Amino acid sequence: MEILEDSFLHHTKMIRKRSIIRVLALIYFIFTFIMGINHIYEHHAITSLSLILLSNAILSLFNIILLANNKISDKYSSYLITFPLFTMMVYLIYTGGVANTGFLWIFILPIVLLYLHGLKLGLMLLGVFLAIISFILLIPDNLLLHAHYSSELKVRIILVFSLAILLASVYEYFNEVLFSEIKYITYKLNNIANEDQLTKIYNRRGILNIIELSKQQNISSYGLILCDIDYFKKFNDTYGHEIGDKVLIHIANIIKNTIENKGVVARWGGEEFLIFLPKSDEIKTYLIAKEIRQKVISTPISIDNKELKVTLSMGYTVAFSIKTDIDTLIKEADRYMYEAKNAGRDCIKPTI
Helix, strand or coil: CCCHHHHHHHHHHHHHHHHHHHHHHHHHHHHHHHHHHHHHHCCCCCCHHHHHHHHHHHHHHHHHHHCCCCCCHHHHHHHHHHHHHHHHHHHHHHHHHHHCCCCHHHHHHHHHHHHHHHHCCCCCCHHHHHHHHHHHHHHHHHHCCCCCCHHHHHHHHHHCCCCCHHEEEEEHHHHHHHHHHHHHHHHHHHHHHEECCCCECCCHHHHHHHHHHHHCCCCCCEEEEEEECCHHHHHHHHHCCHHHHHHHHHHHHHHHHHHHCCEEEEEEEEEEEEEEEEECCHHHHHHHHHHHHHHHHHHCCEEEEEEECCEEEEEEEEEECCCCCHHHHHHHHHHHHHHHHCCCCHHHHHHH
């Protein structure tokens, strides 16, 4: 079940994060561009601050273009926002900005960095930034400062920024806890929606989702095996439905343990099981079907000190293109399975 859950949540989270990164890059571009142009207009000259602002705007525009064309990963796009923002904030602390109010902009950093990089890396980057500005502000005689701050203001800048980091970290921590809870709830819901509650393997819906996800990964070929428990009605009529359920669980466990990491199995309906084998050709599919059949024969089920022999009728087919219609393949496997039944049961069709 984890394949479906992880794929869905990861995909959803990536789409959301990429959208927010685009918005942040756009906002940063607009603000830095307007502020840079405004600074040139007010001073009637190109200053170092206006150059930093405009260069950050160009980087943000470049980032937006790369994101729009899927030419950059979210990770590197986050860095293209972080480091220009990081350097600009240090510069604003150094120069004081307009009327010594530039330091006010640094308080957006905790929320932005923690979201872009997560709690651990975000805190590391904020710790580095806090160390840099503390060194700049607290070094004696303002040797590294162009701006003039009072001693009280310097201390308050550091303390309030530390508090902002703490509050943003608490928020991000509980946000991650909430996501973990959502992930767990989604996992449980996926179990209900995609798992057969009796045998604890995939149900029809679950395996079809798995096949669709696998096809999206451009697998070259895959095999399908459809198998049916022979004379299953006799187990129910002779021993009762409880024993019939134990037979279903017994067969499901044998198939699941036999195919292990080679594929997945689902209860297709009633006493039928569908096995999906990605990257499998005709010979491999047949050999796996043969191995399952032999293990079922050699592993009778023990009920009340009696050993009940169980056999399977099996039909298989192979797709050599991801474009092959799954319904057509399942119908073909079903046809072969009924050929096996008509041939006397306890066999595999087609034979090799």
